[in-house]
Amino acid sequence: MNDRFLVTREKILFVGSRYHVLDQLLSSENKEDILIYALENSYLAQMLTDKNIAFRAFDFKDKGKFMEEILSLDFDILISNGCPFILPVHKFAPEQLLINIHPTYLPFLQGKTPINGIFYDGYEFYGATMHFIDAGIDTGAIIYQKRVGITPDLDLGLLYHLSMKLEGTVFKIGWELLKQSNFKYQGEKQQGTSTYFNRTPEMQLLDFKSQNTSAILRAIKSFGIKSQGCSAEISNKNYRIYEAENMIHPPLLKEYQMSGPGSLLLEYDTKLLVKTKDGIIKITRYEVLIG
Template identity: 25%
Template structure:
């Protein structure tokens, strides 16, 4: 089958290699305007495939290029431009996208992070036709992968990257056979998630241990890591541990209440969790086992902060009166 391939990143590269290995005719690779890394481009060059990188994929010049190639099917694996007609009509079999979420749930961006943050026990991969909505097209195939209580972002990502090529090839071969079902999802409400960005990584110690634990493991490496404050300076939280059976009680959230061989135990809004690996600002040691005194407090003491601001305002007013 003649395929034009739109994509990015390591899972895009892995699926491309598998398609070529299985004998499909790749007409070329369309890169993002700003690729997340160079792996897909390097793979395309190794395979001696034409490379395209349009600023806008719906530009007339690029549409003319697609039509000259005459693809039977267009594929999207981690491509970031919103696809609209007429590009959706440039291949007889349509445009198929591969989404790292079990549609109709987890439409949108950064869904691996959000699935872990939400404490999901499984995560989906979906092959679906692209329509004029966002992740709303008819479903072709889906695959479910487990997410354990201790899995981190890196571990779930690795599992998904390993599974993506198989889903891509199975979908292409199903479409080539002509015997496939289209499962509409337009009538389903689903859920939408934005791209995770700066500001999402801060920990609120008044939240539950479960929520904080999921957030830490959901944005750890290769993500930016969760953040808290220590003495007014940001600190990265790379790894934590929590057991649902630990007792729940009231105390000061964000305060170290115990020192253990695996790290420090910190009070949360309902229970405790253990910080196992942290990184202090400008620390040449990099990530390390935390060793803080009992009573050390993380985060911002809002009451104290407000009092300091009020004092600063009073001092400024006094300066104005005397000037």
């Protein structure tokens, strides 16, 4: 970034679908210098509408129009937070600064849906990273990042909430680092072996005949929010499952040890006991799928 920042204000373009980072930006910079592009029907778009903050909406299905628009804009800094598109770095002007805030501790869990991967791949921490955008996917030099240990009481909904809030915290600190350096700070190279995660429908499909108990419970925990969940057929009915736990009570395990995997053993209150390949799980939050 050149020396004009010494005498003029930055023109900032914010693009994304999440709110906490933008909230920090709006609280620290002149709102007249910030142009906001929010993904249609996203949490960000709803929050901006509720707060009567001006923004331009973009459609996930019209990537070409979106790219054409932002490439035509006059700005100094682009901040991406939940933008669903890979930005063509080579098409931007060399002096334009491109920044992304990612909801994991990079280089771990790069990709579009990394928070699911925290449980699915068994990480013991979550995090957030502010980094420069380069030609790769979440591979740019790190401006600032923070990690926090996982505890057993966290579920996916809480993990999303905590990760998004942490993005705001990380951005606040990283933004100050950039301003203190007059936007000349180059960041630090990512350290460690990169991993990548992107959820697929196959990951959310349970097979009680081939998967063991730990694999089933891991998948359910990894996708355990209302908009995701895991699918399974149990006793000729189709279910969407959001929460379950392992059963260890010896009399129950002994009573049903000869039952076939996938058998519905007991339905009580709002819970189900289901036989797995090597045990029993209690399904505590679910819905029956019709049709």
